[in-house]
Amino acid sequence: MRMNLERLRRGALRMLILDALSDRSMHAYEIMKSIEKKFGGVYKPSPGSLYPVLKSLIREGLIEVEMREDKKIYKLTEAGKAKWREAKSNVKSLFSSNTNYRKLISQLFDISLLLYGYREKTSDQILYERLNRVLEECRGNVEAILEESKQSKEE
Incomplete structure (x- = not known):
């Protein structure tokens, strides 16, 4: 049984994508599998939920796309790396304080x-x-x- 996507807030999916890309550049399927692995198979974003968020992150300048062997590879920009570090720091301080x-x-x-x-x-x-x-x-x-x-x- 997987968690229903509608119950996962859009902001959480954004952070999950940034988290996945903080390790390395990936194509969309790898991002979905990375998130699924993080949740132990309980949650995996569908392509229909992932792609709009990816487009939004591109528009905001947090990720960019390169073509490799006819595949779109997504990677964090410097602004995306800074946003991820900020979010990670906020989460750590919230949980520790x-x-x-x-x-x-x-x-x-x-x-x-x-x-x-x-x-x-x-x-x-x-x-x-x-x-x-x-x-x-x-x-x-x-x-x-x-x-x-x-x-x-x-x-």
């Missing part, structure tokens, strides 16, 4: 590992529907708490 945030992320990660561990143990559609309802309710509760917090700070 905020203990409460790290605890939340750890909880989410634990839930994802729990779900991943049961992915092939059951094909019970009702179970998946129940779990999905619980997660949707949880997301709604989290959004409500964050909105409430935002409003109280504005007052």
Whole structure:
């Protein structure tokens, strides 16, 4: 079972592409496989989601394209390398400086590992529907708490 692409925010896919290209230049299929490997096969971007993001990154000057043996090879520009270093630094500082945030992320990660561990143990559609309802309710509760917090700070 793969994660649904619509649930992966566009910004996350952008960073995943920059991350893949930070190691070396690649063609689109290699980028997809690199991302899939990073997620242990749970998520792989489709060509329909990858190419629009690649085009956007090219327009922004973060990646460029070279033709090699009739294949488009994507590579980071200097601006792309700088953007990746900045994003990587922000993630490191966020996770290292905020203990409460790290605890939340750890909880989410634990839930994802729990779900991943049961992915092939059951094909019970009702179970998946129940779990999905619980997660949707949880997301709604989290959004409500964050909105409430935002409003109280504005007052």
